[in-house]
Amino acid sequence: MSKTRRQFLVGGASASALALGAAPLSSELYSSSRKLYRISLAQWSLHRTLRSGELNALDFPAYTKRQFGLGAVEYVNQFFADRATDFVWLSELKTRAADAGVRSLLIMIDAEGALGDSDDLRRRKAVENHFKWIAAAKYLGCHAIRVNAAGSGGWEKQRDNAADSLCRLAEFGDDYDIDIIVENHGGLSSNGKWLAEVMRVADNPRVGTLPDFGNFHLGEGKWYDRYDGVRELMPFAKAVSAKSHEFDAGGNEVRTDYRRMISIVLASGYHGYIGIEYEGSPVGEFEGIRKTQRLLERVRDGLEKEED
Helix, strand or coil, rough: CCCCHHHHHHCCCCHHHHHCCCCCCHHHHHCCCCCCCCEEEEEEHHHHHHHCCCCCCHHHHHHHHHHHHHEEEEEEHHHHHHCCCCCCHHHHHHHHHHHHEEEEEEEECCCCCCEEECCHHHHHHHHHHHHHHHHHHHCCCCEEEEEEEEEEEHHHHHHHHHHHHHHHHHHHHHHHCCCCEEEEEEEEEHCCCHHHHHHHHHHCEEEECCCEEECEEEEEEECHHHHHHHHHHHHHHCCCEEECCCCCCCEEEEECCCHHHHHHHHHCCCCCCEEEEEEECCCCCCHHHHHHHHHHHHHHHHHHHCCC
16 A cells, blocks of 8 residues: 555554554464453443543543453444544553553444445445544554444345455555454344354455354344354454343353353454453443453353363
8 A cells, every 4th residue: 555545544644653652463362371361341331431421531541450450452433433533632542551551452443334235335435434443443552443244235245245345444454454353243243154154255364253242133032142153253253242231149141151152262262352341231330340350250260270
């Protein structure tokens, strides 16, 4: 890619500015010699706190470290949607994360168009809308952006359109060392078989999945089996989302058997970060995050003892 095109796409930021302090892609993200997995925090877990103004998006990394002792975060573009090319703001976020000793893993991208749209012009526009977020992710030191595979048309049409869009993004992301990962996040993407087919059609090393423990609602009250879905998506996983909503008296998530689900994750060979994504309401966000964290830690401790 030419320097001129890159500068245009990110609002005039220089190539050297984009590269400042960017973390190289590392197998450490997907495997760890110290633990079966590491725990990160998805920004969506605090969406009500952020939207109320109680927490500023710039303070999210430091808050994560201070309140939960976690050293890695996953951003959501909804909380800084107008900042993708604001490198003054991004620089401040980057500095605060570094000062707190927090690693920026990825940015979850929403509201930038349907990558599986049957209309070629709209789909091309959706792909281009994501370019600026690839540059922002690189600047922050992330390894990936999370995108959605929403679209229109039948099974095969949506599959092929989504795969094509993902490959276009991967081609752009290759210049920035940024992966493009898809979450099961509604519509056909919540069908594990369909999303796994998208991965096989794309057949690109930069294209992968972000399996979410809970996002398997197919609509009209129908659900895809979450354990089968995660099992189908894990061969392509470059991140994992531990969705949580509600807990029983023993601290277990009532919708997902975490021990069973994490055993599926680990059986695939994945030993990277698992991100907390609490979106329940029975308890507040802080308590919901802590309950999810304790559950992930308890399951990990139990599995590690079994390995000894």
